[in-house]
Each structure stands twice: as C-alpha cells, then as structure tokens.
Amino acid sequence: MRFKKMFAVLAASLMLGGALTGCGGGEKKQAAADDNSLVIYCPHPLAFINPLVEEFEKQSGVKVEVIAAGTGELLKRVESEKANPLGDIFWGGSLNTMKPKADLFENYTSVNEDHIQKAFKNTEGPMTRFTDIPSVIMVNTNLLGDVKVEGYEDLLNPALKGKIAFADPSKSSSSYEHLINMLYAMGNGDPDKGWDYVEKLCRNLDGKLLSGSSAVYKGVADGEYAVGLTFEEGGAKYVADGAPVKLIYMKEGVISKPDGIYIIKNAKHMENAKKFIDFITSKEAQSIITSQLHRRSVRDDVDAPVGLLPKDQIKIIDDNEQVVEKNKKAWLDKFKDIFTSVQ
Numbered sequence: 296m297r298f299k300k301m302f303a304v305l306a307a308s309l310m311l312g313g314a315l316t317g318c319g320g321g322e323k324k325q326a327a328a329d330d331n332s333l334v335i336y337c338p339h340p341l342a343f344i345n346p347l348v349e350e351f352e353k354q355s356g357v358k359v360e361v362i363a364a365g366t367g368e369l370l371k372r373v374e375s376e377k378a379n380p381l382g383d384i385f386w387g388g389s390l391n392t393m394k395p396k397a398d399l400f401e402n403y404t405s406v407n408e409d410h411i412q413k414a415f416k417n418t419e420g421p422m423t424r425f426t427d428i429p430s431v432i433m434v435n436t437n438l439l440g441d442v443k444v445e446g447y448e449d450l451l452n453p454a455l456k457g458k459i460a461f462a463d464p465s466k467s468s469s470s471y472e473h474l475i476n477m478l479y480a481m482g483n484g485d486p487d488k489g490w491d492y493v494e495k496l497c498r499n500l501d502g503k504l505l506s507g508s509s510a511v512y513k514g515v516a517d518g519e520y521a522v523g524l525t526f527e528e529g530g531a532k533y534v535a536d537g538a539p540v541k542l543i544y545m546k547e548g549v550i551s552k553p554d555g556i557y558i559i560k561n562a563k564h565m566e567n568a569k570k571f572i573d574f575i576t577s578k579e580a581q582s583i584i585t586s587q588l589h590r591r592s593v594r595d596d597v598d599a600p601v602g603l604l605p606k607d608q609i610k611i612i613d614d615n616e617q618v619v620e621k622n623k624k625a626w627l628d629k630f631k632d633i634f635t636s637v638q
Contacts, residue, residue, distance in 0.1 A: 332358040333567040336369040336559075337386040338468070340509055342532065343588050344386075350583065351574045357567050365507045366392060367466045373399050373559055383562040384571055389468040389552050390422060391475060391619050397421050400557040403569055407576040407594070415553050415593040424553035425575050426528070426584060427591040429609060430469070430476045432543040433512055433530035438521040446546035447477050450496060450522065457501035460514040460523030465627045469508040469526040472552060474630060479614050480547035486618065490629065497634045504634060516540055527603065531589035535602060544604060548612035553593060 337344055341363070348359045362369070366388045373385060377399070385393075385400065393400075402420035411417070415424040434444050442454050450459055462470040475486070477496070482489030505511055512529035514520045516538050523530075533540045556575055558568045574580050581592040585600045592599070599605065 330358075331356060331567070332360065333384065333564050333571060334382045335359060335361045335384040335386050335571070336372065336382040337361055337363055337384075338366045338369060338508070339363075339387050343528070343590075346583060346587055347575065347580060350580065351571060354574065355567070355570055357570065359571075365466050366468045370396060370399075377560070380559050380561050380563065382559050383564045383568040385557045385559055386575075387468070388555060388557075389428075389472050390424075390555055391552065391614075391616070391623070392468045392471060393555055393557065394419070394422065394616070395620055395623060399560055401560050401562065401565070401568075403558050403572060405576040406573045407578075410578070410594050410596055411576065412593055412595050421557055423556050423572055423576065424593045425556045425581075426554045427551060427593055428554050429527045429544065429549050429551035429591075429606075429611075430473050431525060431527045431530065431549070432545060433515045433523045433525050433533075434541050434543060435515050435518055435521055435539060436541055437539045438518060442521070444522055444543055446543070447481055447492065447496070448547065451492075451499055453499070455521060456499050457503060458521040459496075459500055459503075460505060460511040460520035460525075461496075461500055461503075462505040462507055462511050464630055466506060467508045467511075469511070469529065470524065471627070472526070472550065473524040474626065475614050475619055476545070476548070476550040476612075478626070479550065479612060480545060484612070486614075486622075486626075490633070493630065494633050494637065497630075498637045500634070502638045528588070528590045531600065531603060535589055542604075544609045546610065548610050550614055551606065551609070551611055 344361055348361060352359055362382065369385065373382065397419060400421035404417055405423055408417060411424065417423050432444060442452060443449055464470040464474045477492060478486035478489035481492035508525065508529060511523040511525045515523040516533045527542060530540055530542050534542060556572060558572065562568045578594060578596060581594045581597045584590045585592050585597055589600050
C-alpha cells in the first residue's frame, strides 16, 4: 500500500493533473463520489504523510489517494477545480497562506475541539489547526565550521554568501512565514522597517532561490548549503536521526504558527473528509505526530516532542494577522522586486 501511494504521489508531482484527471467522464466521477475513498492534496513530505495515512486507512477502511506538490501549486489547482472539486482535503499550508483563500473550504469543527489548546482553536470555521510550527534556521554543522549563526543578523556574514538555502516565498509556506518573521523581528515589531534587512539577505543569497520547502531542508542536510530558512519539523527529523544538522531559534525572535488542514468546498467524499479531520486531531494521531514525526501537537493533553527546545525557552514574537493578510501580495511583489534588483 505504501509503495502504491508513493507511486501515485510521485506521478502526480511530475504530471500534476495525471492522477486525478482519470475521473474525466460523468460515470467515473459519480463512481468516485460513491466509493469509500478520500483524495488529499498535500505539500508535506512522504515521510510525514505515510504513517498517518496508513493508520487512518487501517482504522477507517477508507482508501486514500495523496496528490503531492507545493502549497501554491495545489492551491491553484483547488481554485481551478471549484466547479468540480477533485480533491477532498487540503492538508498543509500555513494560516497566513490559507486564510485569504478561506472561501475555497468548508466550515467544519472537529470532534476534538475541546482538547485543542486555546491559541489554536478553529474560530473561523474552515481553519482546523493540527500542528504548531516555529520558523527556524537549520544549519549543517559540518559545513558551518566556526561561523556563528544565532539569528537572522548572522546570515549577512559574507562567509555565507551563496550558501543559504531559501525558497521562493510565493511558492513555499515556510519561506513566506520566514519573510513575515524577519520583517517583524528585524523591524522590531514594525514590518515596514524590516525591508532593509531583506535586501541585505537577498544580496547574500547570491541569486539562489529554491523552488519549494523540501529543497531547503534537504539541501542543508545533504550538504549543498550551510544554512537554510525552514520550519522546525523540516529539520527535526534529521536532528533525531543524528544527521550533522542543528536547529537555531532566531535570537531576534521566532514566530510560531499552526499548520492547518482543510476540507475542500463541496468535496465529493465529504463524510470521509470529516473523518480524516477528526482522526488527525485525535490524541492517537497527535501522539504519532510528536513521537514519530517530530512536530509539536495542538492538543492540551499531548507532550512536546523529545529533543526540541521547549517553547518557554524560545523568544516568541507575534505578527499582526490583519496586517499580514492585507499586505500579502504587496510583500511578495516587493520581495520579488528586491531579489531581482540585487542580482
């Protein structure tokens, strides 16, 4: 089952549209709507997806098909399929990325909402939180040598020029969250004052902008880059496995945001989609997430993963969600202009 699922994911990543466009004719679409299955659009790596999907399949008897691609690419797909949704669940994507697209998703409150931490309650309707993810700097300790990296400012060191892994924030949730984080952290709470830092960082990227989140943490772990800007869980597994990597929580301040899971509006397998939301927010699944997958739970009865820095030891800062939502397009456009202009 895992091999078949991985094959479907890889095929879909290479030929987005291939795996699901087989539902072309009306009879086939009706059959898909009636069968005991679930189609999930997901930007997460296979190592994260598989244990949870397999456990859900075992418990529910539902057959799951996962279509994997970047958050931005999958969101465009959901938008293009509004009249005839081919996916049921969108699993992943930060709230700052997804809230402006809330009209693409169904209102649903999981049966586990009473055990969700207060900060992570679904107050909007479609926005179920399932993990808590700080932004971090991931370093390759073999490549870094004696170069000090404790925060954003240290990434301007000329010794790191061209050795920093950062994805295009218009294509990667983790990079977009880092852009927000650095604007607030380096602007001392005022994002307008953080752009001077962004320009300096772009110069030190030396023209290198990666295509997605996974390219960042893989690039650092594989020794292609000395440092990378990513989400905590992107590097946590490598740390747990003993790879020569370390996670740095920026001394200037860390924004820790929940990752979400969403039911696509008018999903053909609506009841199975609700079952999956309930499963992902259950104590059992959340315990798998912390013990095996190295992410922080959103529940109030599941301990933090072993080996990750307790949140009370991290300098946590906040953004202003209304400001972020209002300025998303302008900030992404400004980043693109800056990155292009300094090359």
